[in-house]
Amino acid sequence: MNEESKEPQAIRKLAPGRLVIASHNEGKVREIRALLAPYGIEPVSAASLDLPEPEETGTTFVANAELKAMQAADLSGLPALADDSGLCVEALGNAPGIFSARWGLPDPGIEGIEPEAGEGRDFDRAMRRVNAKLDALPEGTSRAAHFVCALALAWPDGHVEWFEGRVDGTLIWPPRGDKGFGYDPMFVPEGHGRSFGEMAPEAKHAMSHRADAFAQLVAAVF
Numbered sequence: 564m565n566e567e568s569k570e571p572q573a574i575r576k577l578a579p580g581r582l583v584i585a586s587h588n589e590g591k592v593r594e595i596r597a598l599l600a601p602y603g604i605e606p607v608s609a610a611s612l613d614l615p616e617p618e619e620t621g622t623t624f625v626a627n628a629e630l631k632a633m634q635a636a637d638l639s640g641l642p643a644l645a646d647d648s649g650l651c652v653e654a655l656g657n658a659p660g661i662f663s664a665r666w667g668l669p670d671p672g673i674e675g676i677e678p679e680a681g682e683g684r685d686f687d688r689a690m691r692r693v694n695a696k697l698d699a700l701p702e703g704t705s706r707a708a709h710f711v712c713a714l715a716l717a718w719p720d721g722h723v724e725w726f727e728g729r730v731d732g733t734l735i736w737p738p739r740g741d742k743g744f745g746y747d748p749m750f751v752p753e754g755h756g757r758s759f760g761e762m763a764p765e766a767k768h769a770m771s772h773r774a775d776a777f778a779q780l781v782a783a784v785f
């Protein structure tokens with residue numbers, strides 16, 4: 564398929580305002596909007612449609628992305644794009660992984676993570692917990708980590724397509740930068756000196772797990 568024939572198909576399938584971003588995470592929604600903008604797609608967010616936040620009962624990133632996308636497509640009658648992502652720390656058996664958002668809660672209900680006082684999701688807390696787990700391991704333990712992003716695109720007829728992206732890097736302490744979201748300030752991508760928290764959005768989009776998954780989605784769908 565040449566470029567000219569791809570363009571009209573993209574517009575027909577995913578017209579502006581005809582795609583729901585099935586995410587309640589503002590940081591993610593901001594990034595997904597920026598990644599879709601070059602294709603002329605202006606999605607509506609799950610929050611603006613008052614869609615509920617489903618329970619993420621899957622055991623993989625893909626399963627959770629699929630569940631979030633299917634629920635949003637079902638409730639809205641529109642195609643829906645969901646993102647399930649997380650930080651995998653190799654020396655921690657790839658934790659926090661699919662529980663990356665939960666590690667920011669005062670009591671994540673996860674064995675080996677002490678409950679704390681407080682309310683709401685807090686990524687300073689989540690990053691501190693990751694760093695404490697690494698510090699408890701023998702000196703010289705690898706601080707290698709990767710982010711994973713699974714995207715699921717669900718159509719109202721029940722058809723789902725999914726894509727998975729990844730970026731490798733190292734965890735630093737203390738965290739650096741106030742850009743991005745989540746674990747960005749403690750993650751330095753391979754071959755770079757700055758953390759995701761120190762990078763402008765365009766720099767992060769040039770190499771992130773989310774951009775990697777998006778490239779696959781764009782190649783398959785547009």
Ligand SMILES: O=c1nc[nH]c2c1ncn2[C@H]1C[C@H](O)[C@@H](COP(=O)(O)OP(=O)(O)OP(=O)(O)O)O1
Nearest residue numbers: 586587588646647648649650663664744745746747
């Ligand atoms: O680029 C990233 N930079 C930093 N941290 C990141 C990134 N990508 C995912 N993460 C971490 C934080 C996030 O909270 C969790 C995903 O959990 P995840 O369930 O997929 O998302 P969520 O609950 O925050 O929003 P929602 O499910 O409504 O899309 O992993």
Ligand SMILES: [Mg+2]
Nearest residue numbers: 588619647664
């Ligand atoms: Mg979630």
